[in-house]
Amino acid sequence: MTAITQKIQAGIREEAAQHRAAEAVIIAEQVTKQYVRAEARASLRHEALNLVRRALRRPTELHAQPFNALQNVTFTINRGESVAVIGRNGSGKTTLLRILSGILKPSSGRVEVRGRSSALIGLSAGFLPEMTGRKNIYLNAALFGTPPRQIDPILDDIIDFAEIRPFIDTPVKNYSSGMVLRLGFSVAVHILPDIVFIDEALSVGDAAFQEKCVDRMARLKAEGRTLLFVSHDLSRIPGLCERTLWLHKGRLRMDGPTPIVLEEYEDLMRRIAAEGRGE
């Protein structure tokens, strides 16, 4: 009897998992990213030195000690959720985003993103400095996978959102860094697919522009897109995300409703600051 019971139980669990999986759009399972600490590239000099050391029975150089930027990170994000990722510097937030967007490959573990996604990470990397802002809009959009003919109807919106109408036919190398970032952000935000990864993008431009960005994000969320933010600006998070992931030294420390996670996080930050002051 117990065998039948177990069978039925397993079947039901599988079915339930399928239902849940149909909803999940971002799945990370045991994601680990390992780096070596120092110069990893084998060179003749290194090899020769190591050979001598081994011959003399001395310990070999420790340049290949691994460092886990991410360690066994597991989570699932469902369609339409907007989730914040917080953590201290070097806790692996950006690495996680790069792995999810397919730029980096995890050392072990599995990542699955269902549907088209794009990452707002390096907003100024895709610009050709010699070319005008207008041409760069098309190029940047194409880098994100949007063909030029889809840009034509929304070109004016992009220019107006970036607030660079007077300089749109100026080469990008003459832009201020804020203008470049605004333009990059504007292009990205107008052509976003259903799943969006955002890295500190809200720190673009001045306070007024940031306000506009937050409005835009809220609109994207209302449209039912799946958003994943990485942010240091904790004050913005409660309004945008109902769920927060807390990465600490490459591990997922907490995953839950934003207010609870933020409270814990701020508590830790206060304690660390207090230690830093020597109290």
Next chain:
Amino acid sequence: MCYAETCARPVPDGFVKIEILAIGHIEMPMSSLALPTLTARLPKRRLAQMVANLLILIGAHLIAVQIRLRIPWGLALGPEYDGQPIGMYVVFIGAVDLAYGMAWIVARAKRPRRILAPHKQFRVLIVAIGLAWAGALVFLPDLSQLQMAYFTVTAVVLGVCVIVWPGRINRGATGRDVYTALIRLWAARPLLGLWLRLNIQSRYSQTVLGILWIVLLPLATSGVLALAFSQFLRVKSDVPFIVFFFCALLMWGLFNQGIFNGMGAIRARMELIRQVAFPREVLVLLAIGEALIDLFFTLIALIIVNALHGIWPNAQWVYLPALIGILLCLTLGLMFFLSSLSLLVRDIPQLVSVVMQLLFYLTPILYPVDAIPERFRFIVLLNPVGLVIQAVREVVIYARPPDPLTLYYPIVVGLTLLYMGYAFFKANEERFADLT
């Protein structure tokens, strides 16, 4: 929000009571429906596998023919001997079909799987080679057995290069599947076109003459060459030396520029690679695209220089695009290798610059093939770039159609290199962002 909590408990009297708590609505995400499923593509892929095996056999056959009829030590029977009867192709098709039929019967007995794993495909290829040899013995008794031996060796080597090796490199990479990668690349063609145009524009954007340079530069270069070779350095040959030299230099230019730009293509855009996800091979194609555009404008200069010496474009020029295509395959294949290898092994650029110099002198660019001693002539016959360049020279200067028997080998090597290079590139693509 949708979730199903289930719990099942055994109740004492042997029944199972199942409670399903809170089943919400079930909704399939649109994207999972839109993605083409693997099963839908299976029959097509199986056909592709069969065609690949057939192409390997044909390629090996063509190389065997070329070895036997064009390389001095390949001649076992008289030169008039017909090495490539049409019946051979019928034998090949029969052999591949029979081998696949056998594989299908064997597989069906155990487990119905329709596409074959690489090592199994290779096994089927080996069977097909054996069947082809047997078929040739029975149906084409006139065919040289030496040629069939060349064919067998070449086919096995090609099989290892095209089936076994790409299946083995970096199994974990998601981009390993060349078929899927090509579909993604096809979707990225607006990016390629736009980027190429902007790159060309930005190359000359700061200059006074602007885009005019793209025509002026090759003209000026050819003017310098013409001056040097017609006035100062008078080399005896049946055609003016500048004419003899320039058309070979043109093709070498494509190869050279492709190799060096391709090698740096990934390294020059590291910042972008680390921040934006796009098909990386676009960067390599960008490099070859620029080289092709330069080739096109240099071709105009070539026509002008040749016309000054009384040689006009002739009807044989229709072969020129095909010849450039062969050279393109060779170059692009090597570019895919070098662009990813130069990140993995940083010594590659130095090595390549030496090898390219050597190759320049081993290729008949500055001298005709007749100038090489008979003993060393096989070096030229083994160099696919040299063979293509010679064919271009025949077409452009002497208005003779290219000898197909010298081109089989570059075609097969070019396509093989292209496939291997692309597979290697895709297998290593995901490591690029870590290799700064």
